[in-house]
Amino acid sequence: MPEVTLVEAINLALARAMQDDPEVVVLGEDVGVNGGVFRATAGLQERFGPGRVIDTPLAELLISGLCVGMSAQGLRPVGEIQFMGFIYPCLDQLVNHASRLRNRTQGRITCPMVLRTPSGAGIHAPEHHSESIEAMLAHIPGLRVVFPSSPERAYGLLLAAIRDPDPVVFIEPTRLYRTARGEVEDSGEALPLDVAFVLLEGSDVTLISWGAMVKETLAAAEVLADDGFGAEVIDLATLKPYDEQTVLASVAKTGRCVIVHEAARTGGFGAEIAALIAERGLNSLLAPVARVTGYDTVIPLSRLEQHYMPSVERIVTAARQVCQFG
């Protein structure tokens, strides 16, 4: 099997979906001739033509609204928002239309659409290019939110997202686009959208993360292993709806939990998981739940961004405290 980067895996999945299903179209800023600013759509326009790979005007609201209209007509649009910092104009369309058109029409009109967007800091990008707002999206009823962390999962989950009958926001970890590599078989096989992935088994502490932070979380687990603590590492992968069972089962086993995400702390999706545990996992809990997150401040420009993002060290420190509690 060939080794590919995460962004190449995305590209493979898009090409596969377009080849398998003539209803799949790709649209966004610079996705055509240019192949996307991160090259996620490279080669697609050449292969499938400008009718199916559409360079849109510079207008994010438009991109999301077009997806609604197209999908209502049975196309399977995959829109690209160039950076997550520019996704806000899409929220009206996502909340008021995409995620509820099925319900508004009691099943008559549906929105099988995907909105892809890179997310997260750490690539020394300009202002507004480092956002992580998965928690806002995961609060929207009727939507699915997916956030893979490896080439393999990016490939399989993107295929699943495109085939899903409902709108999916597919968030891609910018930082891993070219640094994460893995073997991906272009099999056309999708991965399930409602299952979390247990990347490492362990019985002392559960570490839960998603997106780019999975990398630091796995690194932290290695350090903890040296300490003698067996960490179970869960990649949540799909945030809405998310796999509560895997989370609760792991915490039932370990009794301790650290949640790691890059987004700002207050109201981040880590809160949801901690709340789940406080509600339904309290009995097994041996220590306070810990969140290791981005801070409740505007993510700094490149000179300070590394101080904002959770480091391996911060994760390890929190996990040690949790492990040593009580």
Add this chain to the structure above:
Amino acid sequence: MPEVTLVEAINLALARAMQDDPEVVVLGEDVGVNGGVFRATAGLQERFGPGRVIDTPLAELLISGLCVGMSAQGLRPVGEIQFMGFIYPCLDQLVNHASRLRNRTQGRITCPMVLRTPSGAGIHAPEHHSESIEAMLAHIPGLRVVFPSSPERAYGLLLAAIRDPDPVVFIEPTRLYRTARGEVEDSGEALPLDVAFVLLEGSDVTLISWGAMVKETLAAAEVLADDGFGAEVIDLATLKPYDEQTVLASVAKTGRCVIVHEAARTGGFGAEIAALIAERGLNSLLAPVARVTGYDTVIPLSRLEQHYMPSVERIVTAARQVCQFG
């Protein structure tokens, strides 16, 4: 002291702020001649003129963006978004500009602006008129989010919001606009923005809520009192930043906690509070934290909306379980 409704209290606070400070301007759809679709701005244009009470074109992005520009010039704009379901186009301005212009310019340009909007269901309104997305807003660094539940607190907190040097989203409980009445002295005195209000003291269980749900929460406390359970009722009032101390102190005392909100459950602001308790209040916790919330579905139109919103009964049931746990 005169008894006023909640919306009258808002009107009083706006008039007071405009009278005290010539920099305060009010803008939005139908806020001028019409005095607002809920009459929150009634009489203001007559009194302060169309220059300071501006009927804008129908454009929410514009309203929020105007507030940024005006406040950057030292005005104190108070924008109205007619219903929270139409606030989504403002998110780009709120996240990418209002809440970070101070930081982007290291204090050179600031945004002392307020965006007011009615929120919540239960008035048999048309589609998209019943939203509660305070959790999305409370995730935004640099913003303040306020959500009062009584005429008195609406008055004092709105004055505080207008005087605050930073952007505030001020959410108003539509359902209580005319049903909540109380004595309000038009004293010009603001209430603090970072303090939660303990509405009822009790030692058996902490009930935390905000906005319109405070009413049902108080009613539930009464029922619980009949059961013999002393409920402490906290109106969080300011959601970002919120008063963690009051929450933790109360849970330390009661050991039990139920959080009540109308917004959808997953990723709602209740998750944040439950997470806080799981992190920093675990030691005192005698029972699982419970969330009584709107469901993870699109809020139904009027015929079914009452089945969506947390009822007194649902709150009581959850609180009883929590009280009887262990």
Add this chain to the structure above:
Amino acid sequence: MDRTPTTDEDLPVIAQFSVRRRCYLAADGSTPGGLPDFAADTSLLISLLRAMVLTRSFDLKAVALQRTGRLGTYAVSLGQEAVSVGIASAMRPEDVLLPSYRENGALLWRGARIEDILLYWGGDESGNSSSGPAHDFPYCIPVGSQAPHAAGVAYAFKLRQEPRVAVCLFGDGATSKGDLWEAMNFAGVEKLPLVFVANNNQWAISVPLARQTASETLAQKAIAAGFPGEQVDGNDVIAVRAAAEAAIEAARDGQGPRLIEALTYRLGDHTTADDAARYRPPEEVQEHWKDEPIARLRAFLVARGAWGKTEEERLAAECQEKIEAGVAGYLATAPRAPETMFDHLYGELPGAYAWQRDEVRGDSDA
């Protein structure tokens, strides 16, 4: 010497644009400037009249229901019936309508049942579920936000080379929203089979047109997107239909989008929740009653000898009957079971939310 004084008026003109206005039927029913071909078809004109009268009667009934607590907030189209009906009448069934909340006349023309329309405004989503063409969009409540959908729909037609057209109706207020702009601009770039219709009733709740925009016409907004715009007398159903036919067939023919501004007037309150007397003088409204669309088409048909008292009475009775049947059906429809709020959330309800549905079901069982 390199200095000759110049003035800005000397600068060369590089582009020129004009906006035309279409009107055939004067307020008194006369036709000073002739008529389009289709107006020879009297039975067609009668069907337009009938549809407008049905719409108006239905509006009246709906308001009565609302006033007696049997319907939610409702938006009448009093005085604007020619826009809804004229536009819809020029569409084919396979075309897609994307209406705002004030276009009941268009829905009725396209086959939506009165009962369903009432169900929707009565607070039941199932009103959107069945009648009328299955591909038509439901009413759009967030103003202007259906415009990008229309562009998406039209793009699908273009991609599949289907001879279909998307027709997007919105108010004057909606033209202030970026949504319209972005959709129109894209429609221009892609030459989409898409007709934009601004139902210019000159008010957006309490905001008059002059505070909504400084452009002399709404039609000229199309110039910004590089395609033609036209103003039509929105109280002249013949003109509306003619403009719609021209635009829709041009779009079907691959000639790209057009914008029609239908200039009319909102004779009623914004909705049943509104009291227009607070912000506009009754005299203004009174003045506009002179221009309303039904009287003038009726006068024209009477002059043509095609309409009279008998027909009028028969029509009134027919409308009454249809409406009463619809109302009866509506009032007889029980609320759906509460747990159905989860039925159409996703294609299949995720396991994570099953307990919530069960809880609601339990609630309602209890």
Add this chain to the structure above:
Amino acid sequence: MDRTPTTDEDLPVIAQFSVRRRCYLAADGSTPGGLPDFAADTSLLISLLRAMVLTRSFDLKAVALQRTGRLGTYAVSLGQEAVSVGIASAMRPEDVLLPSYRENGALLWRGARIEDILLYWGGDESGNSSSGPAHDFPYCIPVGSQAPHAAGVAYAFKLRQEPRVAVCLFGDGATSKGDLWEAMNFAGVEKLPLVFVANNNQWAISVPLARQTASETLAQKAIAAGFPGEQVDGNDVIAVRAAAEAAIEAARDGQGPRLIEALTYRLGDHTTADDAARYRPPEEVQEHWKDEPIARLRAFLVARGAWGKTEEERLAAECQEKIEAGVAGYLATAPRAPETMFDHLYGELPGAYAWQRDEVRGDSDA
């Protein structure tokens, strides 16, 4: 007989619009059609030339810094210097500039220090904090989103009756965003003292103008908002300045907003992160080098006898010196202490977040 055949061409025209184009300085430096008054002031023209050369030299240096890992992503304005400089030169200090990320020339003209500009693109917010007029907005990165701010700023001027003007610069791509539309529309309604400037470099990253919009000019987009638009040769700094002066003074005079489309060409890559060769032929770029703004003004000044080799060399040396000083200052600036990320979050850091600042401080101490 009520049927006379009519055609759409018979419909009366109710509104007409035109767009003019302004150009004085031909590509060879000649002035076939005369010049505006201010062009008599040779020292002013020289200052424009100097500013454009400084901007270009600075861009070159910034790219070199980026290529060697000492600067973040950077957007050059190669070929577009006349727009930035021409516009800024017509502003008063008390006016407010709302620039996009590609308007370094305007910032430099208004007094921003090279060191600060580098700090910003080097990843330090403090680059936005000090130099230049304190009321100018920082670069706007989310395309077009500064337009409503400009309207808000201009509204404040109008309300306070201050004779000041807001000037908003954005690219051709930005004209596709609803933000622009909503802001322009409001500016029209309120007759705000606001000048919109579309820096039309004909590309938005890889998207050429023809895919961005179907409108023949960007200037005509103002028609939709009910105020005048004008196209100007964006490679002719005299024309840009003349257009800006006319628009800014009209706005100051209470005549309301204008849109200036400055038609130029992006000779460079979109940013240092971009490789334009992927999507546009080098020949196209080569072709446009003939039109670039510096050569033509230089040729004009040489012909006027006001510029020569000595001046050119002296200017190069001066630019070099300024830039080197700025770069040295930039490179010598240590990163701020990490916990300063909380310093300007709120007017006063809420107690709830104090521990986070402490944690960051601890981190960095460790």
